[in-house]
Amino acid sequence: MSQFDFSSNLSLGQYEPLDTPVHRLVPALKMLSVILLGSAVLFSPLFPQLLLLFLFFCLIGWMGNLKIRYLMKGIRPILPFLLLIGVIQIFFISRQLEGDPLFSVWIFKIYREDLFFTARLFARFFCLVLLLSIFTSVTPVTEISHGTEALLKPFGRKQALAHDMSLVVTITFRFIPILAREAEHITKAQASRGASFGTWNMGLLKKIRLYIPLIIPLFIAALERSEILVEAMESRCYEAGARRTRLDEFHWKFADWMVLFLIIVIFSVLFLSRIL
Amino acid sequence: MSNTNRTRKIVITGVMSAISVVLGATHLGFIPWFSGASLTIMHVPVIIGAILEGPVVGMIIGLIFGLFSLLQAAVSPTGPVDLFFTNPLVSVLPRILIGLTTWLIYRAFRDRWLPLAVVSAPLVGSLTNTALVLGALGVAKALPWELIGTIMIANGLPEAGAAAMISISVIVTWKSIGLKKKSKLDELDED
Numbered sequence: 001m002s003q004f005d006f007s008s009n010l011s012l013g014q015y016e017p018l019d020t021p022v023h024r025l026v027p028a029l030k031m032l033s034v035i036l037l038g039s040a041v042l043f044s045p046l047f048p049q050l051l052l053l054f055l056f057f058c059l060i061g062w063m064g065n066l067k068i069r070y071l072m073k074g075i076r077p078i079l080p081f082l083l084l085i086g087v088i089q090i091f092f093i094s095r096q097l098e099g100d101p102l103f104s105v106w107i108f109k110i111y112r113e114d115l116f117f118t119a120r121l122f123a124r125f126f127c128l129v130l131l132l133s134i135f136t137s138v139t140p141v142t143e144i145s146h147g148t149e150a151l152l153k154p155f156g157r158k159q160a161l162a163h164d165m166s167l168v169v170t171i172t173f174r175f176i177p178i179l180a181r182e183a184e185h186i187t188k189a190q191a192s193r194g195a196s197f198g199t200w201n202m203g204l205l206k207k208i209r210l211y212i213p214l215i216i217p218l219f220i221a222a223l224e225r226s227e228i229l230v231e232a233m234e235s236r237c238y239e240a241g242a243r244r245t246r247l248d249e250f251h252w253k254f255a256d257w258m259v260l261f262l263i264i265v266i267f268s269v270l271f272l273s274r275i276l
Numbered sequence: 277m278s279n280t281n282r283t284r285k286i287v288i289t290g291v292m293s294a295i296s297v298v299l300g301a302t303h304l305g306f307i308p309w310f311s312g313a314s315l316t317i318m319h320v321p322v323i324i325g326a327i328l329e330g331p332v333v334g335m336i337i338g339l340i341f342g343l344f345s346l347l348q349a350a351v352s353p354t355g356p357v358d359l360f361f362t363n364p365l366v367s368v369l370p371r372i373l374i375g376l377t378t379w380l381i382y383r384a385f386r387d388r389w390l391p392l393a394v395v396s397a398p399l400v401g402s403l404t405n406t407a408l409v410l411g412a413l414g415v416a417k418a419l420p421w422e423l424i425g426t427i428m429i430a431n432g433l434p435e436a437g438a439a440a441m442i443s444i445s446v447i448v449t450w451k452s453i454g455l456k457k458k459s460k461l462d463e464l465d466e467d
């Protein structure tokens with residue numbers, strides 16, 4: 001029956017409830033750091049910037065009491081694919097190359113630029129995997145909606161945009177398990193009426209046709225639920241765009257300002273090293 | 277904009293984003309296909325959101341969908357292409373534009389001939405997704421251009437067809453349920 005078990009198979013990173021300096025940071029700062037460091041990873045060259053960033057992320061992970069091996073374990077199943085990508089990158093993508101090939105085997109030639117490009121690609125990927133895994137490990141869902149509101153505050157003309165977006169994020173997270181369960185129910189309902197899920201040995205066309213009675217009820221059920229939610233919110237006098245307060249307030253402490261300063265310094269140094 | 281409308285926009289944005297996350301995370305959003313690579317229908321919520329509630333809703337759903345696919349590519353990658361989906365130019369930007377193009381096409385034809393609008397908008401939206409994602413992969417030098425052309429034809433067109441079929445069924449069903457007082461789509465469903 002495991003193939004019906006959608007809600008337990010959701011793979012979106014795992015929050016680690018610990019109490020470390022990294023966990024205690026203000027949510028808006030965590031999100032801002034991910035945005036800044038993530039974009040720094042995307043424009044940094046391989047050496048030494050990406051290497052230093054990787055070590056810096058390892059340091060953050062260590063401060064957050066997280067095991068680096070655990071954070072990187074998501075990569076393991078795709079390692080063979082990565083090898084394949086490496087081969088494609090080195091041999092099949094033509095670039096404008098200067099100079100002679102480094103060495104050649106039969107009709108294959110290996111160029112320096114190709115090797116560098118591939119290495120940089122992988123280094124960026126590993127850095128981002130580490131960064132985002134740390135982020136999902138130290139940030140619970142409620143903090144993400146807080147952070148969204150705080151980060152968007154400067155952009156909202158009447159403060160409403162920031163609140164609307166944080167409500168959207170909250171609803172999204174709240175509905176993910178509900179809809180996963182809904183999908184599970186629909187699959188089971190169809191299976192009990194004779195749809196052959198689970199026995200996937202059949203023609204492709206038949207397989208494709210199986211999807212229609214799964215997906216469309218899922219959408220309709222979701223839209224019905226959202227209509228009910230709108231009514232429930234209205235009947236409790238929810239007013240979009242009104243000013244409202246929060247149950248939990250996050251206050252910026254001295255350590256948060258220090259971290260913000262540090263992140264901005266790192267970002268600017270990396271940025272300047274790129275353009276100068 | 278009345279307040280009910282605004283509340284509905286917020287809720288639909290949240291719920292549709294949740295669907296696209298669920299479709300991605302449970303692998304329900306991948307339909308097996310002849311070419312070996314699966315068709316994806318994870319962008320259907322963006323199309324439906326854009327048609328039902330307008331361009332801003334569509335673009336925000338696209339943004340959340342894109343961010344989640346970026347996060348998922350990094351945290352629990354499943355295939356070789358996930359390597360490139362950690363780049364926001366591949367995973368986020370094209371998805372934001374789906375909502376915009378879908379809505380533009382829908383608005384262009386809505387007043388002239390509604391069935392055409394309902395059919396063409398999802399097709400264009402889905403093709404936007406395929407073309408821009410593959411284009412971004414090409415610009416990022418992830419895949420050779422010849423391969424991208426092949427994927428576009430082998431996967432992009434059936435993907436657009438599948439996405440359009442699902443969006444049309446959902447929109448026609450939803451609009452004719454009659455939760456809104458007056459539905460222009462009622463005449464579509466009289467068979």
